[in-house]
Amino acid sequence: MKTKLLYHTNSFTYECTATVVAVEGDEIALDATVFYPGGGGQMADRGVITWNGGHYQANVIAMNKRNDIVWHTIDCPPPTIGTEVVGTIDWDFRYQMMRTHTALHILCGTIWQEFGVQVTGGQMYPDRARMDFAMENLDRERIAYIEKKVNEAVKADYPIRVYSLPREKAFAIPDLVRTKINLLPPEIEEVRIVEIVGLDLQADGGTHVRHTREVGGIKITKTENKGRINKRLEIVLKDPEDL
Structure with a gap:
């Protein structure tokens, strides 16, 4: 048994019809899903699952991926195996995660090109994100330079494959x-x-936008010293219209 990961082929898919293939307590597994279960620092999708023509609706309150199966934890008694359901994600939240994830790739790609240092950690939140780098020097001059270069990459509108x-x-x-x-x-x-054609290429399982200008402006709001060779950058995004 394996869940078809629709978000892997098209991050812009926000709804799908699927069949319940397994039930464990308040968790259900589907043969296909648009819900990203979380991982790589990206938060899991939110949304609802409906069935019986919309007569029943459940909020997806947690998710996890075990082996090749994505499990959706719901807040009501689950439908039985074989039930056809419709899964709909919270699109505004997903799109924010897509923009944020791509922003971190722009940050990572820029710092790699400029300084050749690796990532030591990262996490996305609804309103911000942070990434840690194996970097010794992160003074004000370098922070300003990094912010300038990442926003140049955003404005260059590189396509994303x-x-x-x-x-x-x-x-x-x-x-x-x-x-x-x-x-x-x-x-x-x-x-x-x-x-990110022209800037970055990485192994990655998350969701992303189609070109860098969709990200909007990237503002470095905070830095932390997490060790002699470990520095943290926190970013927030501006609306693409403000570029």
């Missing part, structure tokens, strides 16, 4: 994994690639 490659071919690409620790499980045979 998402595709998969066989594991062996993917890992032949230099610096595909930018984290200090390779988090890709060894059993993964196909590696999903997110490429």
Whole structure:
């Protein structure tokens, strides 16, 4: 049994019809889903699942992915196996996560190109995001320079491509994994690639926008010293109309 991950092929898909294939307590598994279960610092999607022509509706209150199955935790008695349901995500929240995730790739790609340092951690929130880098120097001059370069990348409106490659071919690409620790499980045979054409290319399982200008302006709002060679940058996004 395996859940078809519709968000992997099109991050802009916000609704789908699916069939319940398993039930465990208040969790249901579907044969296909638009709900991103969370991971890689990106928050899980929110939304609702309806069935019986919309007569029944459940809020999706938690999610997790176990092996190849995405489980949706709902807040009411679950439908039975074989029930056809409609899953609808909170689009505004998803799109904010897409913009934020792409913004972190712009930040990561820019810092890699400029300074050649790796990522040591990251996390997205509804209103901000942070990323940690194996960097010694992060003075005001460098912070201002980084902010200038990431916003130049946003305005350049680079296209973003998402595709998969066989594991062996993917890992032949230099610096595909930018984290200090390779988090890709060894059993993964196909590696999903997110490429900001002209700036960045990484193995990634999250959702993204189609071009960098959709992200809007990127403002570095906070920095922290997390160790001698570990610095944290926190960012917020501005509306694309404000560019």
